[in-house]
Amino acid sequence: MSEEQRRDSLAEQAAAWVPPWERPAPPTADQPAILDSSRSSGTEDVQDPQGRDAPPPQGAAGDDGTGADSAPPNRAAGDDGAAGVPKRQPAGRRRAAPPPEPAPVLDDAELRGALEAILLVVDEPVSELTLAQVLEQAPERIGPVLDDIAAGYTAAGHGFELRRAAGGWRLYTRPEYASYVERFVLDGQSVRLTQAALETLAVIAYKQPVTRSRISAIRGVNCDGVIRTLVSRGLVEECGTEADSGAFLYRTTTMFLEKLGLDSVADLPPLAPFLPDDVEELADAT
Structure with missing residues (x-):
């Protein structure tokens, strides 16, 4: 090849070179390859007299003449049109649980x-x-x-x-x-409350909630052991502390009402008929 032919070949290659930003985009996996425009239109490649492919005409790759493919970019179907963003499907309504069957009404x-x-x-x-x-x-x-x-x-x-x-x-x-x-x-095996326990239980029932010191002051004797017995029998229980002294308060329990057959402590009989006539004089003397 002569020097002149070599220069012509280089010039033709330079004229046929297309910049990368003007070349057609390669086909993606979800987009079929675009057929060559010359083959899809039924024309054959044009060759120069020396048998080389002629450079594509200006604007052959696109309608706007820029050489870029005019096909729209690959976009996933979506309401906002953003590429690659899948369309958000509306959340399906959860099927509500069937209501429970109503209980049958008894006659x-x-x-x-x-x-x-x-x-x-x-x-x-x-x-x-x-x-x-x-x-x-x-x-x-x-x-x-x-x-x-x-x-x-x-x-x-x-x-x-x-x-x-x-x-x-x-x-x-x-x-x-x-x-x-x-x-x-019972058959003779019953365990009866002592007189002291009965008196202490009566004081708690009518004065509840009440402290140990108050019970001892009313009875005139120490009642710590008797209260422990009543608590162990389930007839008396603690119900907090006194605000001033911090002493424990005691009251009767549900078992007490059950044993006496009462609905509440309000059903207890009044004390007035059982008090002596000179109760005020006794209280003043004390």
């Missing part, structure tokens, strides 16, 4: 039988609200049925009765049959 006879069965096995008074929750019935139905059951036992003359005690309901034996029940259950 009066079945409700009466269910209440009697529960009251036979309880070991402490049970409230109307607890019975309503267990039976899944309206609380306002429980009270009238219990009253009807109690009236029926009394009218029939049963040896037991249903009565309210300590804020709940429980079956009790009738007082007129207490001697027979005592003979069967």
